Amino acid sequence: MTQPPRTALFLPASNPRAIEKARTLDADMVILDLEDAVAPDAKADARTASVAAVAQGFGDRLVAIRVNGVGTADHAADLKAVAGSAAGWVVLPKAEDADACAAVAAATNKPLLAMIETPRGVLAAPAIAAAAGVAGLIAGTNDLRAELCIPPSASRDSLSASLQVIVLAARAGGAWAIDGVFNALADAAGLDAECRAGRALGFDGKSLIHPNQIAVANVAFGPTKEEVEDARALVEAFAGGAERFRDRMIEAMHVAQARDLLARVTH
Known part of the structure; x- marks a missing residue:
């Protein structure tokens, strides 16, 4: 599977200026939103715009479309549009049922990122992460x-x-774990602290709501120079079995972790 994104930027599919700007940004993933960011009377136009925007492309960025939730008036039309689009992923808000998630993935023929935003969603997270077609969980913290x-x-x-359950469920299901958004747009220090706390919990990356958050989150969720050097040395030194490396014991598990970290360097 593709390396998980360090940064996943939400932007309204109804905003052509934001879409155009996103093509110049350093976000790993762009999520075109048809749900909360779009007014009810603009949803049909946003749906059409999202398909056109994805067809035009976003360079080497991963691209997803967030549909309106199960049971809403726009859900079926959204699924049909996403299925016919060039988007790589579909995002489902307020995911609470594994079968419903699998159905959305099947209907769109896209890997699904399920947003865990409710108590029911948290309790169902292990089943959702393990459902057919589910590629990741996104914490809907607001x-x-x-x-x-x-x-x-x-x-x-x-x-x-709740956050620990989401990470545990994602890891058990072999899925990505993406942390929730940070609302204080001018608080770079607060964003950095929350990103580092999220990485410490095991999240792969951060969902974002503004371009000025991208650089901070990319650094926080990327390996440090020290981590990269240590991982390379560990892989090169490992001879098999349990052994001593830089005054600590390592085995095959640590080599696998080091290789996973190095894979993100070329992200």
């Missing part, structure tokens, strides 16, 4: 905060249990 009745002033620690 909606999840609201659904859990967490006060706006509460720290991110209030979501720790």
Whole structure:
């Protein structure tokens, strides 16, 4: 499977200027949004625009389209449009049922990124991550905060249990794990801290809502020079079995981790 994105930028499919600018940005993935970012009376035009935008291309960036949720008026039309598009992935909001996720993946013939945004979604996350066609989980932290009745002033620690379930489910299902968005657009230090905390939890990357967040998140979710040097040395030194390397014990598992890290260097 393609290396997971360090950065996944949401942008309204109804905004041609944002779409054009995205073609110049250093985001690993662009997610064209047909759901929350688009007004109800603009959804049909946004759907058409998303297909046209993907056909025009975004260079070497991964491209996904977020459809409206299961049971909404635009869901069926969205699936039909995505199925006929050149998008590489489909994103489903408020995923709560593994069978529904598999059905969306099958209907669009695209790997699916399921947004875990509700308590039901968190509890169903292991089954969703293991469902046919599901390629990753995205933490929908804003909606999840609201659904859990967490006060706006509460720290991110209030979501720790849910975030850990999402990562555990993704790893058990062989899927990507993408962290939720950071709302404070001018707080680069806060974004950096949240990205590094997300990486420490095991997330592969960060979903974003503004271009000025891309550079910070790319660095935070990319390997450091020290990590790259250590991984290369470890792979070269390993002779098989359990052995000592730089005053620590390593075995085949650590070599696999090092190779995974090195694979992201060429991301």
